[in-house]
Amino acid sequence: MSTVSEQTATSKIQVKELRKSFGSNEVLKGIDLQVGEGEVVCVIGPSGSGKSTLLRCLNKLEDISAGKVIVDGFDVTDPKVDINEVRRHVGMVFQHFNLFPHMSVAENIMLAPVELKKLNRTEARAKAEELLTRVGLAEKANARPASLSGGQKQRVAIARALAMSPGIMLFDEATSALDPEMVGEVLQVIKELADSGMTMVLVTHEMGFAREVGDRVVFMDGGVVCEEGKPEELFGNPQQERTRDFLSKVL
Amino acid sequence: MTRWIAAAAIGFMALVAGAPGALAQGNESVEGQTYVIGTDTTFAPFEFRQDGELTGIDMDLINTIAEEQGFNVEIRSLGFSAALQALSSNQVDGVIAGMSITDERKEIYDFSEPYFESGVQMAVDRDDETTKGYEDLEGETVVAKTGSEGETYAKSIADEYGFTVKSLDQSATMYESVKSGSAVAVIDDYPVLAYGIAQNNGLKTVTDKVPGGSYGFAVNKGENTALLAAFNDGLAELKASGEYDKILNEYLADPSAAVPSNFFDLVAKSLPALMTGLGNTLLVTAISFAVAMVLGLLFGFMKISGNIVVRGISTSFVNIFRGTPLLLWAFMFYFGLPQLTGWDVSIWVAGVLTLSLNAGAYIAEIVRGGIQSVDPGQLEASRSLGLGYGKSMQKVVVPQAFKMMTPSLINQLIIMLKDSSLLLAIGFAELLYQGQQIYAANFRVTETLLIVGVIYFIAIMALTKLANFADRRFNK
Numbered sequence: 001m002s003t004v005s006e007q008t009a010t011s012k013i014q015v016k017e018l019r020k021s022f023g024s025n026e027v028l029k030g031i032d033l034q035v036g037e038g039e040v041v042c043v044i045g046p047s048g049s050g051k052s053t054l055l056r057c058l059n060k061l062e063d064i065s066a067g068k069v070i071v072d073g074f075d076v077t078d079p080k081v082d083i084n085e086v087r088r089h090v091g092m093v094f095q096h097f098n099l100f101p102h103m104s105v106a107e108n109i110m111l112a113p114v115e116l117k118k119l120n121r122t123e124a125r126a127k128a129e130e131l132l133t134r135v136g137l138a139e140k141a142n143a144r145p146a147s148l149s150g151g152q153k154q155r156v157a158i159a160r161a162l163a164m165s166p167g168i169m170l171f172d173e174a175t176s177a178l179d180p181e182m183v184g185e186v187l188q189v190i191k192e193l194a195d196s197g198m199t200m201v202l203v204t205h206e207m208g209f210a211r212e213v214g215d216r217v218v219f220m221d222g223g224v225v226c227e228e229g230k231p232e233e234l235f236g237n238p239q240q241e242r243t244r245d246f247l248s249k250v251l
Numbered sequence: 252m253t254r255w256i257a258a259a260a261i262g263f264m265a266l267v268a269g270a271p272g273a274l275a276q277g278n279e280s281v282e283g284q285t286y287v288i289g290t291d292t293t294f295a296p297f298e299f300r301q302d303g304e305l306t307g308i309d310m311d312l313i314n315t316i317a318e319e320q321g322f323n324v325e326i327r328s329l330g331f332s333a334a335l336q337a338l339s340s341n342q343v344d345g346v347i348a349g350m351s352i353t354d355e356r357k358e359i360y361d362f363s364e365p366y367f368e369s370g371v372q373m374a375v376d377r378d379d380e381t382t383k384g385y386e387d388l389e390g391e392t393v394v395a396k397t398g399s400e401g402e403t404y405a406k407s408i409a410d411e412y413g414f415t416v417k418s419l420d421q422s423a424t425m426y427e428s429v430k431s432g433s434a435v436a437v438i439d440d441y442p443v444l445a446y447g448i449a450q451n452n453g454l455k456t457v458t459d460k461v462p463g464g465s466y467g468f469a470v471n472k473g474e475n476t477a478l479l480a481a482f483n484d485g486l487a488e489l490k491a492s493g494e495y496d497k498i499l500n501e502y503l504a505d506p507s508a509a510v511p512s513n514f515f516d517l518v519a520k521s522l523p524a525l526m527t528g529l530g531n532t533l534l535v536t537a538i539s540f541a542v543a544m545v546l547g548l549l550f551g552f553m554k555i556s557g558n559i560v561v562r563g564i565s566t567s568f569v570n571i572f573r574g575t576p577l578l579l580w581a582f583m584f585y586f587g588l589p590q591l592t593g594w595d596v597s598i599w600v601a602g603v604l605t606l607s608l609n610a611g612a613y614i615a616e617i618v619r620g621g622i623q624s625v626d627p628g629q630l631e632a633s634r635s636l637g638l639g640y641g642k643s644m645q646k647v648v649v650p651q652a653f654k655m656m657t658p659s660l661i662n663q664l665i666i667m668l669k670d671s672s673l674l675l676a677i678g679f680a681e682l683l684y685q686g687q688q689i690y691a692a693n694f695r696v697t698e699t700l701l702i703v704g705v706i707y708f709i710a711i712m713a714l715t716k717l718a719n720f721a722d723r724r725f726n727k
């Protein structure tokens with residue numbers, strides 16, 4: 001287990017010169033990014049700019065072609081690092097929820113703590129119920145995912161990602177697959193998480209939300225970070241032509 | 252007289268060979284002696300198995316004569332050529348196997364007086380009132396057994412009477428052809444035909460017997476003279492006492508006198524053997540399916556591997572066993588493998604290998620398809636929680652894949668149960684094989700097959716119900 005020197009200890013995520021190619025197609029062309037403890041970073045940008053790929057590199061769901069990624073003190077690019085260990089510190093929420101359909105809602109949440117021997121079944125069940133209460137779905141513990149609405153599914157997925165008590169949460173367009181009337185309930189849960197001091201990276205199309213919860217907004221285009229800054233600066237006074245261009249289309 | 256010369260010759264040879272003890276062979280008395288007698292495996296009505304016991308004309312004759320003459324016999328059911336080989340190498344003392352006495356054989360063996368006069372006869376359907384003799388065969392088809400005396404005779408008169416000879420391999424199929432009307436008559440060896448009719452095969456004879464060969468009991472030339480003499484004496488006494496005719500009538504008498512056994516008698520009589528067969532069918536299917544599941548999972552997972560070599564191995568396995576007939580592998584494992592390796596391959600091993608490798612190839616494809624049909628997001632979600640690849644597969648992907656695979660797997664299990672009948676070709680005693688054994692002895696082909704069919708059907712229905720129940724129970 002390789003931990004890094006103390007000067008970087010305050011930042012939960014450090015990305016340096018990250019490059020990622022699919023075959024000959026280079027999707028990330030040298031990304032630098034820092035996320036501090038308790039910071040909420042929103043990533044925006046046009047479709048295909050590499051937002052999801054960046055997020056997936058952070059917990060190594062994608063192999064990293066070059067550069068360095070340090071998450072919660074672990075060097076993800078070091079082949080000797082136990083990636084499963086790292087992932088227990090990083091929760092991830094997907095656009096399409098990816099709940100396990102053959103398990104009940106509670107079992108979805110209990111799977112990781114029980115299988116990874118963090119908690120016994122009774123403790124895990126109590127934890128699941130606590131998390132479900134937190135996302136407002138206490139009564140759904142024994143339901144099957146198929147019987148839930150989209151918004152409820154995504155809230156369960158968030159509870160599941162929190163089951164291992166991660167220090168970092170990653171969201172990849174958590175509300176994009178939802179009917180408009182359900183977006184609010186999910187954003188509400190994310191906002192409460194942000195307010196609780198969780199370190200988060202959110203890829204989102206919800207500009208208003210990014211402005212509201214983000215400590216910092218990162219605008220990506222063509223595989224590079226084009227511009228970043230505080231929400232009011234980036235949305236109110238974008239410096240780059242491409243940022244202005246993008247914002248004029250989406251706002 | 253000849254006996255004396257033979258005995259003297261043996262005595263002389265024994266002296267020359269410096270083994271005076273062999274003179275004991277010249278002893279006239281057979282009383283209390285035990286002789287090993289070789290015979291064929293199945294040649295109804297001379298020797299065949301009924302309820303597991305070897306029975307038939309030969310067996311009744313040799314046992315009655317032995318009792319009469321006060322000696323004991325130990326029967327070895329070896330097969331015709333093997334029995335003769337055993338006789339030549341003195342592993343058995345005599346052979347009784349429905350064997351014709353020929354000049355060639357007389358060179359090597361000493362024969363008893365003929366104990367049976369064979370010949371050729373023609374039979375037609377019991378209800379056929381128009382075919383009364385060879386002259387009614389004009390333009391018709393007649394069946395005969397390949398390589399039999401009956402075939403030779405039928406061909407010799409075919410032109411004269413203007414009929415066509417169709418040669419078939421099995422007595423049972425010949426009789427079925429006549430009963431179904433695809434042939435009008437059968438010309439066959441008299442004892443076989445008479446036995447079939449005695450077993451109620453639905454035919455009747457319409458011509459006189461054309462005399463053919465005579466059958467004899469054989470010992471090695473110049474040896475066991477006392478045994479041979481005792482056989483001849485015993486035979487003469489049986490003929491005189493009428494016991495001989497009684498034995499023959501038991502197997503060859505016209506059934507018009509006998510009460511024809513009905514379908515339910517047949518069911519009752521054949522059920523024990525068929526149940527043994529069903530047991531073997533179910534057991535070989537169960538074992539093979541378990542092995543096939545292991546193979547299928549292994550090769551199925553190898554098929555989705557990122558490693559091109561591993562994938563290649565799996566693809567080759569699947570292609571080889573999907574691309575070749577099952578029966579070929581049955582022969583290969585049972586006959587080929589022992590010759591190639593020198594191992595003793597049991598019929599169960601050969602059977603299980605055949606069925607499981609074949610089904611394993613199909614199950615590998617089912618497994619691959621099942622796993623690939625699970626949304627990749629499921630594996631990602633599990634991995635993102637920190638579960639390893641193996642755990643994620645086990646807890647998240649495979650359970651969902653299995654749910655999708657279950658109908659195909661049940662289907663594969665049923666195909667396998669039916670395919671197991673092909674193993675009869677290597678002599679595996681499964682259900683259909685037992686059925687064949689039964690109708691080879693009683694010639695009631697259609698009824699026996701009907702019973703076998705019903706048993707298969709019930710077994711498969713029960714299995715399907717069970718599997719669907721398990722599916723609902725575990726995959727809800």
Ligand SMILES: Nc1ncnc2c1ncn2[C@@H]1O[C@H](COP(=O)(O)OP(=O)(O)OP(=O)(O)O)[C@@H](O)[C@H]1O
Pocket residue numbers: 022027045046047048049050051052053054
């Ligand atoms: N598994 C993959 N194999 C090949 N190319 C990929 C793969 N995943 C992503 N890409 C490519 O990488 C580029 C960036 O994709 P990415 O999903 O990161 O974009 P994004 O910014 O998340 O877009 P969106 O807003 O549409 O989700 C795209 O051109 C995409 O086609």
Ligand SMILES: [Mg+2]
Pocket residue numbers: 051052053172173
């Ligand atoms: Mg994306």
